[in-house]
Amino acid sequence: MKTLSMALAAVLFSAGAATAGDLTLSLTTETSGGKIAIALYRDTESLRRSTGAVRTVMVDRTGPVTTTTLTNLEPGRYVVAVFHDTDGNGRLSTWPVGLPKEAYGFSRNARGRFGPPSFEAAAFDLPATGARQSITLR
Numbered sequence: 001m002k003t004l005s006m007a008l009a010a011v012l013f014s015a016g017a018a019t020a021g022d023l024t025l026s027l028t029t030e031t032s033g034g035k036i037a038i039a040l041y042r043d044t045e046s047l048r049r050s051t052g053a054v055r056t057v058m059v060d061r062t063g064p065v066t067t068t069t070l071t072n073l074e075p076g077r078y079v080v081a082v083f084h085d086t087d088g089n090g091r092l093s094t095w096p097v098g099l100p101k102e103a104y105g106f107s108r109n110a111r112g113r114f115g116p117p118s119f120e121a122a123a124f125d126l127p128a129t130g131a132r133q134s135i136t137l138r
Contacts, residue, residue: 020072022130027066027082029103029137034061034086036137040070041079044119050081058085079122080107084137103137 027036039053046052059068061084083092083104093101107124110117124133 019075019128021075021126021128023070023073023078023080023126024130024132025068025070025080025082026132026134027068027105027137028064028135029061029066029084030064031084031086031103032061034084034088035059036061036066036068037083037085037090037092038068038070039081040073041081041119042076047079047081047116047119047122053081054078058090073126075126075128077123078107078126079119079124080133080135081116081122082106082135082137105135105137107133107135109134109136 023040025038029036035058038057038059039050040055041047041052042054055070055073057068057070059066081104083100084102085091086102087093092104095101106117106122108122110122112118112121116122124131
């Protein structure tokens with residue numbers, strides 16, 4: 001009976017582990033210092049409104065390429081939006097006309113014409129085995 005319990009526990013534990021993936025991000029920036037703000041979105045509306053991110057983190061810029069991993073994410077389709085917070089105010093600083101002062105980027109290095117790219121242009125699939133995204137902030 002003890003062997004059966006341990007086998008059942010092993011199966012349940014491995015099934016739970018297979019349902020979460022890790023996303024490793026390599027973020028390239030030119031300006032030194034500051035922090036990098038990361039937001040992870042699962043749908044078009046959340047990305048368009050910049051609300052309802054499933055995960056947000058702020059990491060220190062560690063060099064020209066900063067690498068960080070977001071763990072235990074549900075497999076699915078995501079978009080990553082990032083910006084380099086060089087002035088430390090916690091938000092993307094803009095010029096009076098609304099153009100960003102700070103470098104920013106999106107997964108798949110997608111770019112929009114007058115605003116963020118479409119969800120589909122920046123979206124990628126995150127399987128349970130995990131994924132990597134390299135983003136150059138401009």
